[in-house]
Amino acid sequence: MMSLYSFFSAIELGLIYSLMVLGLFISYRILNIPDLTVDGSFTLGAAVAVVATLAGHPVLGLLLAALAGAAAGFVTALLQTRMKIQPILAGIITMTALYSINLMVMDNKANLPLAQGESIYHNLPGMLLSGLAAIGVAAVLVLFLQTPAGLAVRATGDNEAMVRSSSINADRMKMVGLSIANACVALSGALIAHYNCYAEVRMGIGMVVIGLASLIVGEIAVGLLVRRANILSGAVAAIVGSVLYRLIIAQALEWNFSSSSLKLITAIIVALAMSVPAVKESLRLAKQRRAGMR
Numbered sequence: 694m695m696s697l698y699s700f701f702s703a704i705e706l707g708l709i710y711s712l713m714v715l716g717l718f719i720s721y722r723i724l725n726i727p728d729l730t731v732d733g734s735f736t737l738g739a740a741v742a743v744v745a746t747l748a749g750h751p752v753l754g755l756l757l758a759a760l761a762g763a764a765a766g767f768v769t770a771l772l773q774t775r776m777k778i779q780p781i782l783a784g785i786i787t788m789t790a791l792y793s794i795n796l797m798v799m800d801n802k803a804n805l806p807l808a809q810g811e812s813i814y815h816n817l818p819g820m821l822l823s824g825l826a827a828i829g830v831a832a833v834l835v836l837f838l839q840t841p842a843g844l845a846v847r848a849t850g851d852n853e854a855m856v857r858s859s860s861i862n863a864d865r866m867k868m869v870g871l872s873i874a875n876a877c878v879a880l881s882g883a884l885i886a887h888y889n890c891y892a893e894v895r896m897g898i899g900m901v902v903i904g905l906a907s908l909i910v911g912e913i914a915v916g917l918l919v920r921r922a923n924i925l926s927g928a929v930a931a932i933v934g935s936v937l938y939r940l941i942i943a944q945a946l947e948w949n950f951s952s953s954s955l956k957l958i959t960a961i962i963v964a965l966a967m968s969v970p971a972v973k974e975s976l977r978l979a980k981q982r983r984a985g986m987r
Contacts (some may be wrong), residue, residue, distance in 0.1 A: 707936030716877035729784030733791025735897035738879025739886035763878020
């Protein structure tokens with residue numbers, strides 16, 4: 694059985710990482726773009742937040758981290774729209790460049806620590822702060838996606854050809870969407886840096902897979918309760934999925950799985966979750982065949 698400490702720690706971490714999952718929700722589900730910038734922009738947010746905090750501006754550091762993430766997303770969108778580079782390659786290019794940029798931000802140090810007293814979690818209840826951040830960002834995203842600009846971003850992901858024929862600048866919408874997505878990712882990285890009291894240059898590796906696993910798990914869980922998916926249910930799924938994923942990982946660690954096995958567990962979760970629609974379809978067809986034989 695999971696200890697109470699592990700349970701609440703997993704929920705708190707899940708709420709922080711849910712900001713990253715919300716960013717993936719924007720890029721993967723709304724814009725329908727596989728954005729690999731995430732691995733780099735997550736670390737970028739952590740690096741900027743720690744450097745700003747060490748300079749005596751912890752709260753400003755969170756804003757700067759989000760802006761830095763937005764700039765990274767904008768560069769990826771620019772590569773896609775102006776340079777006509779494939780989305781996956783554009784993300785890889787930005788992610789690769791960000792590795793060096795992150796080192797520069799951290800003064801060429803692979804690890805940049807914070808004293809515990811410098812973290813924003815030192816004087817504030819962690820669960821409350823993480824919960825407010827997750828709910829606040831989700832609420833802002835849901836409201837934005839219902840504005841004219843947000844509807845244009847959604848339309849670009851649904852049918853880009855139709856958007857272009859309607860005189861909407863689809864390239865600009867991609868820039869807006871990817872900038873917002875990576876701002877969320879970078880803010881998540883910033884909060885994780887404050888939570889762990891350090892930024893590490895490789896801390897963002899694998900975030901895309903973790904985020905996708907969380908998003909898919911959340912969509913399955915919320916789908917059991919919501920018959921028709923919408924923007925609100927998608928945002929809720931991102932938060933719920935992130936928390937559920939962290940609970941699964943925490944339980945795996947309680948069962949003495951080694952930390953080196955966590956990537957394998959994540960891959961299995963993604964594979965199982967993504968196979969659910971195919972399994973449902975197979976069961977439906979099998980049921981129809983049995984009904985036809987009667």
